[in-house]
Amino acid sequence: xxxxxxxxxxxxxxxxxxxxxxxxxxxxxxxxxxxxxxxxxxxxxxxxxxxxxxxxxxxxxxxxxxxxxxxxxxxxxxxxxxxxxxxxxxxxxxxxxxxxxxxxxxxxxxxxxxxxxxxxxxxxxxxxxxxxxxxxxxxxxxxxxxxxxxxxxxxxxxxxxxxxxxxxxxxxxxxxxxxxxxxxxxxxxxxxxxxxxxxxxxxxxxxxxxxxxxxxxxxxxxxxxxxxxxxxxxxxxxxxxxxxxxxxxxx
Amino acid sequence: xxxxxxxxxxxxxxxxxxxxxxxxxxxxxxxxxxxxxxxxxxxxxxxxxxxxxxxxxxxxxxxxxxxxxxxxxxxxxxxxxxxxxxxxxxxxxxxxxxxxxxxxxxxxxxxxxxxxxxxxxxxxxxxxxxxxxxxxxxxxxxxxxxxxxxxxxxxxxxxxxxxxxxxxxxxxxxxxxxxxxxxxxxxxxxxxxxxxxxxxxxxxxxxxxxxxxxxxxxxxxxxxxxxxxxxxxxxxxxxxxxxxxxxxxxxxxxxxxxxxxxxxxxxxxxxxxxxxxxxxxxxxxxxxxxxxxxxxxxxxxxxxxxxxxxxxxxxxxxxxxxxxxxxxxxxxxxxxxxxxxxxxxxxxxxxxxxxxxxxxxxxxxxxxxxxxxxxxxxxxxxxxxxxxxxxxxxxxxxxxxxxxxxxxxxxxxxxxxxxxxxxxxxxxxxxxxxxxxxxxxxxxxx
Numbered sequence: 242x243x244x245x246x247x248x249x250x251x252x253x254x255x256x257x258x259x260x261x262x263x264x265x266x267x268x269x270x271x272x273x274x275x276x277x278x279x280x281x282x283x284x285x286x287x288x289x290x291x292x293x294x295x296x297x298x299x300x301x302x303x304x305x306x307x308x309x310x311x312x313x314x315x316x317x318x319x320x321x322x323x324x325x326x327x328x329x330x331x332x333x334x335x336x337x338x339x340x341x342x343x344x345x346x347x348x349x350x351x352x353x354x355x356x357x358x359x360x361x362x363x364x365x366x367x368x369x370x371x372x373x374x375x376x377x378x379x380x381x382x383x384x385x386x387x388x389x390x391x392x393x394x395x396x397x398x399x400x401x402x403x404x405x406x407x408x409x410x411x412x413x414x415x416x417x418x419x420x421x422x423x424x425x426x427x428x429x430x431x432x433x434x435x436x437x438x439x440x441x442x443x444x445x446x447x448x449x450x451x452x453x454x455x456x457x458x459x460x461x462x463x464x465x466x467x468x469x470x471x472x473x474x475x476x477x478x479x480x481x482x483x484x485x486x487x488x489x490x491x492x
Numbered sequence: 493x494x495x496x497x498x499x500x501x502x503x504x505x506x507x508x509x510x511x512x513x514x515x516x517x518x519x520x521x522x523x524x525x526x527x528x529x530x531x532x533x534x535x536x537x538x539x540x541x542x543x544x545x546x547x548x549x550x551x552x553x554x555x556x557x558x559x560x561x562x563x564x565x566x567x568x569x570x571x572x573x574x575x576x577x578x579x580x581x582x583x584x585x586x587x588x589x590x591x592x593x594x595x596x597x598x599x600x601x602x603x604x605x606x607x608x609x610x611x612x613x614x615x616x617x618x619x620x621x622x623x624x625x626x627x628x629x630x631x632x633x634x635x636x637x638x639x640x641x642x643x644x645x646x647x648x649x650x651x652x653x654x655x656x657x658x659x660x661x662x663x664x665x666x667x668x669x670x671x672x673x674x675x676x677x678x679x680x681x682x683x684x685x686x687x688x689x690x691x692x693x694x695x696x697x698x699x700x701x702x703x704x705x706x707x708x709x710x711x712x713x714x715x716x717x718x719x720x721x722x723x724x725x726x727x728x729x730x731x732x733x734x735x736x737x738x739x740x741x742x743x744x745x746x747x748x749x750x751x752x753x754x755x756x757x758x759x760x761x762x763x764x765x766x767x768x769x770x771x772x773x774x775x776x777x778x779x780x781x782x783x784x785x786x787x788x789x790x791x792x793x794x795x796x797x798x799x800x801x802x803x804x805x806x807x808x809x810x811x812x813x814x815x816x817x818x819x820x821x822x823x824x825x826x827x828x829x830x831x832x833x834x835x836x837x838x839x840x841x842x843x844x845x846x847x848x849x850x851x852x853x854x855x856x857x858x859x860x861x862x863x864x865x866x867x868x869x870x871x872x873x874x875x876x877x878x879x880x881x882x883x884x885x886x887x888x889x890x891x892x893x894x895x896x897x898x899x900x901x902x903x904x905x906x907x908x909x910x911x912x913x914x915x916x917x918x919x920x921x922x923x924x925x926x927x928x929x930x931x932x933x934x935x936x937x938x
Contacts (some may be wrong), residue, residue, distance in 0.1 A: 242935040245505035245542060245811045245898030246875045250935065272875045277502070326548075344553030376496075376530070377508040377931075420498065420509030421543065422550055460872040461808065462507075 242328060244380065247460020249328035250275035253321060255306060255364050256334025258290040260433035261383060264452035265331060265409065268295040275328070278321060280306035299454075305330045308334045308360030309352075314367050321402045329459060331381045332361055336398075337435050343397035350397055357401035362408050369412055372421030373381035379459050381424045382409035383451075386467070389476045392492050413464050424458045426467040427449065442492075444472055496524060497626050502802050503541040504809030504899055508548035508931055516556040517572060517663035520680040521635040524661060524927060525550050531929030534661045536604030537576060539597055541812045543931035544608075544656045547745040550706030550929060553661060555601045562587060567669050568626055573603030573662040578796075582744040585788070590727070592618045594792050595812045596843075598745060601664040606931025608895035609654035613703035613725075613792065616848040622653030623851050629664040633923040637663065646852075651918040654853035656894055658928045659918060666921050674741040676728040677703070677791040680782040683774070687718020687829055691822055691862070694722065694846045702726055703791070706844040709770040710866055711763065718829045719779040720844060728785055737785060745789040755863055758806030759871050766838040773841065806868055811898050813878055814865035816847060816888035817857065824888045827863045829883055832866065835877050842866035854915040857893040865896065875899070894932065902937040912938075 243249045252269065254262040257279035269275050277294045281287040283305055294301035305316060321327060336356045343349050365380065372378035387395055388402030406425060413423030429443035430436065446468050454468040469474040482490070494511040504722060524532060530550030538545055539557065543550065567589070571580060577591065578598035595610040605608075606628060611620040618624070627641035630652055638660075640649040678733045680701070684690040690706050693740040699706045708720040717798070721798075730741055734768055773918025795801055812890050817824050825844075832839065840907075843865045850859040868874055882904055885891065891908035892900060906912050916938070932938070 242508075242543065242548070242931050243506055244811070244935060245503060245870055246878075247872050248875060248899070250901070272872070272879075343520070374530075374549050376510055376547075377506075416507070418496065418498065457872060 242326065242377065243459065246310060246363065248457070249275050249379075249459070251276045251278065251325055251328045253280060253327045253330040255280045255330065255332050258286045258301075259333045259335075260435070260448040261291060261431065261451050262331055262333040263293060263450035264487045265333075265455050266294055266299065267297060268449070268452040268456045270299055274299055276325070277301045279303045280317070282307050283477045285476050288458055308364075311359060311363035314363045317369040318364065318371055320452065325376050327368070327371060327378055329379045329381060330364075330366055330372075331455070332358065333383050335383070336433075338398060340395045340398065354401055358400070358404040362406040362458055365408060365412055369421060373419045376420035377421045378420070379424055380409070380412070381426060381459065382406070382426065384409065384425050384427045386427050386429045386472055390480050390487075393488065394492060404427070410465070422462065422464070424455070424463055425465045426455055426458065427465070427472070428454075429472050444469055444475065452475065494551065496787050496910060499535070499538070499546045500809070501540045501542045501545065501898065503811050503870065503898055504802055504805070504807075505811060506543055506546075506931070507541075508546050510547045510550055510552040512554050514554045514556060516558055516574075517629075517866070520631045520661050520663055521637065523553055524631055524633065525635045527927050531927050533928060534607075534657050536574075536601035537599050539600045539604070540608060541896045543935060545604075546931040548931055548934075550637070552794045557605065558664075562589070564589065567671070567714040568666055569666065569669055570666045571602050572664055573601060573606070573628075575602050575606065575815065576600065577602065578745065580872060581788070582668060585672070585675045585744045586742050588671055588673065588742055590672045590788075592668060592670045593621045593625050595621075596793060597796050598789075598793050599796060602667070606653055606662055606665060607655060607657045609851070609853045609858075610801050610895065611847070611858050613705045613845070615858055616698050616704065616846055617702050619851055620856060620858065622853055624668040624837040625649065626666040626668060628652065628666070630660040630662055631863055632660040633925060633927040638692065647918055647924060649933060650744070650852045651915055653851070653853050654856035655915065656855065656932060656938070657930065658933055659922055660928060672709075672727045673730050673744075674728045674733055674737070675743050675788050676733055676737050677786045677788060678728040678732055679723060679725040679784045679786050679791060681778055681784065682722040682724075682776045682780045683901065684720045684722055686716060687720070688824055690718060690720035690722060690844060691825070695703055696772040698846055704845070707773075707841045708844045708864070709774055710829060710839045710842045711836065712768050712774075713833050717833050718826070719774060721774065723791075725791055726788070732783070733836040733889060744789065745793070746795055747788070748799040752799065752801050752803040754803065756803050756806055758808050758869075758920050760811070761805050761838050761840070763836050763838045766840055770841060809870045810867050811870050811874065811878075812865060812867050813881065814863060814893040814896040815881065815890055816861050816863040816893070817885060817888050818859060818861040821861065821888035821890065824884050824890070825864065828864060828884055831877070831880060831884070833854075835873065837868050837877065839868050854911045854918070855894065855909055856890065857895070859891075861890070865893075901935070903937075905936045
């Protein structure tokens, strides 16, 4: 259960090896001791991630999960929920890819769409199903500011995030009254291994800042949070910039 | 007849959705037999602060008041468990009877009062609610109705008293009453400048009063830390009354005339407003006054005068922290008050009381010692402070009250309640499939 101060007892990390997922667990470990289910592809990255969770003094359970193998998702999530209630599920997997290759290389484009959008929709439907039955639970969807107004420089990635963002906002509405909730998190540029080597954008944040926003958003029962909060104002301005001008902005 | 409902406790935190069922005592066995995989829990009037009367994804049985039968010669009353203490007092007072234990609100059900083994200002004399239960009917997981009492299956009885509804559904109870001449109280009020003075006053004078409680200002610091207003009383005799009260010596309590508006913003309860309120309230109290006549409602249930006052805390709600430490741990209580006042969290008048000995209830809260209760706006930052307080409480063998708690975990519970294993053994005996479940039982692994 999530207690009165927003502390969960079980956290499912889908894409458990991501820097943000790890930072979220570390943030919770500072105030409570949730059981962590790490869902990711088997391999040394997952082993290291599980070891880090255990170093925090938390119990870690690893399960095989591949975002692209959507046919396996329903059974996986149903069986996890059978073992114990899923209080918080963090949808943290995603690919950034190479922007220019992503729209010219068919395989790369399809993979991005499969992981970031189809995979996210797939787990969203499964999580919604088990959480409705539980009568409680929060799905935290890690979206991106890149999906708010898709721009030329990373439009394949941006379009997948726009899609998953829209899906999870809608899912949150659909789940109203069921006890289950959705929290959509829209970070700006996050310094992680996924973005390594890229020039930081203005208002960039660390994985720890995103994690703090997740922890706070769950406790406050928010539906949507921006990290940093100032991005909300910036993006609501950018959304209305006419296309000829938007094209020339160095974004 | 069931429909999905979002439920919270009185603190309005951690909402979950359950199918609510309204059924009188006759329909309870059927509801219990039909409970699904996520089980069933009985709910009273929702005055527990946390999650004991919620059951995410399962069934929640709502209370239905039922017949009430007063046996004035034996001094007992037989009631349906869904009856509120308010309705019960409305029936009892005109007959010159009262309950030996009344909590800080009349808006709890008899069933809830037993399941939480509630206490009141009389604890140092009368003990807790469960000690005045002659017998009760419990619908257990098999759908059978068992009549229990301290002399009839005492093991199950004392698991049910304070058992947070996890042994079954209480449908009926027979309670002992006390005779009263009037529905008024004769009250002695004493203003005490700091915590030491408050505790010393309670130690030396409590024995002379049936009812005693101190309202403590947990925001005051320095020399005034723990300053309190001690309120002690007895049921007034007819001779003490004058005017209207004398003409109607046994008038029942009324309904609240005020109610908090439905939608209030958060942030009304903040250190600045609370500090001002506490300051005014402390200085309004007389240095010492005795023989003041107050109504039962204003002496026992001052907050019942405002309906839904929990809304004042805004949409994020609040938590109540109520702990008890043993008699010889006065110093720990001082450190607890120090820690709270040092943090400056907004807490309206908190309550300090000296308990008498506890009862055999396996999960009952009271024990001989000092109890402190304070309301705090829910905020993630509160977790650290309350953890520290838990640490102090557990260090001296104390505990927190499950009817108020909304946040401790299973490991902490086991440090606080040494008889948890005995409770679980009873639960395995009468409810092996765990039909009775609540958000609290999931949170605490009960």
